[in-house]
Amino acid sequence: MALTLDDVLRIAHLARIDIDAAAAREVHAKLDAIFTLINELQAIDTTGIEPMSHAQDVSAPLRDDAITESDHHADYQRGAPAVEDGLYLVPRVIE
């Protein structure tokens, strides 16, 4: 599996990470090293081994369906660049 510089730029765009050409080349080299390692791992025969979905062998703790949170939107919105009528305002988005 070879990662191209275009892949790096595309993933950065999807995650809305602003990255310049020099940084992209640097990240590309690092990611490529990681992929090389993954390629080594993929050479191992894992037949019959159940895939893991979590690093630890634990199951999800569950909470009872109860309301435990109260309204703190005024506090949360103190850090927002723009608010109005309780809404966060963001640059216009239209689908």
Place this chain on the structure above:
Amino acid sequence: MKWEVVIGLETHAQLSTASKIFSGAPTAFGAAPNSQASAVDIALPGVLPVLNKGAVERAIRFGVAVGGTISQRSVFARKNYFYPDLPKGYQISQYEIPIVAGGSVTIAIAETEKRIRLTRAHLEEDAGKSLHEDFHGMTGIDLNRAGTPLLEIVSEPDMRSAAEAVAYAKALHALVRWIGICDGNLQEGSFRCDANVSVRPTGSDDLGTRCEIKNLNSFRFLQHAIEFEARRQIELIEDGGAVVQETRLYDPDRNETRPMRTKEDAHDYRYFPDPDLPPLVIDAAWIERVKSELPELPDVMKARFVTQYGLSMYEAAALTASREVAHYFEDTVRVLGGAPNLAASWIMGALSAALNREEREIGAAPVTPHTLAELLRRIQDNTISGKMAKDVFDAMWAGEGDADLIIERNGLRQISDEGAIERIVDDVLAANAAIIAEVKAGREKAFNSLVGQVMKASKGKANPAQVNAILKRKLG
């Protein structure tokens, strides 16, 4: 060429929990903007999601009700996309291992039953809401809905017409309310459908290229959107074009679908297991408990109504449209001590008309199973005629008291005394020699007019069956 339309639905049912799927914030509809968005819902750094047991319980209930398989171990995944009403930059959903696999829903079209297979049902969180009204050229974000628990129910492409798709959506809608996992409120978006639509030559086994129509929140829109989309695809192919796989929006004002404006990379969701959430493990005992607590399901109850009460399929279907209606019917029959057909016809007739007129739910009806049964008993014992009972019902509905009180107060008690009816009949016959001649000449209408006159002379109180019999005897 003849064409066949192939439809699969993806339905989002909002689960009726008090709190959100991963936080303790309330889920109530219509609260002030952002007043129900907690630190987890707005994705403040360092917070962790903790799964709501109530949401899991509801998903299990659904899986059991549709005869699906409950995964004893299911996995939450991150679905990554960038949008301002999605604070984390990903939606927590389930991807490779959903909580429910398989199952089916039975629909009926014109007395013919068809089984619609389900692919899967998975738990996920809802996003917030973007308000595109003008805030000085900006978009307003309300995150109250963010983190609301959803069950996404995915069907196989088993439907072959808009009517079948609507029947499936309605059956699913009735089921989720029946088992108490979703309030089914379409206006508030608690139940919304996406339709995958493709067309193919009739008889073909291959699937055509499909388009997905998003966010259909009424059964009428679902029907119209599918009809339009199928026509559009057929015309496109017949004109030598090809269907492009895309997401489309339905515009009810113009009754058309059109492509959603999205960037082409919008669907690169880069799913991966969410490291914040270990696998969801459900033991067999939990599934067994949910199974044992499940109410009698609509299909089972419908069949029972036919065998136990001798109702028609049509009546049984109408009376099992919701659990509340079914309970109302059975309570009425219990109080009445029988007469299911009489109870069915009044519930589907007068009661249902009054509920529709006032847009009320059956639970809010001023006439209860108990008071309705008392009224029906007065029809059974010939105290009043069915026609008069309708007036008594309206008076009961208006809050004028119970049936007996209204009958006494308004002097509605039916005249069943043979001698008294005979005297009225004699008076009417004495004054209508011409009509009698017509009756003797074999005119059915003339006979009915005599019945009408007797009823009128008795102020509607004569027992109609007796009037008929006495008239027939006297003229025969």
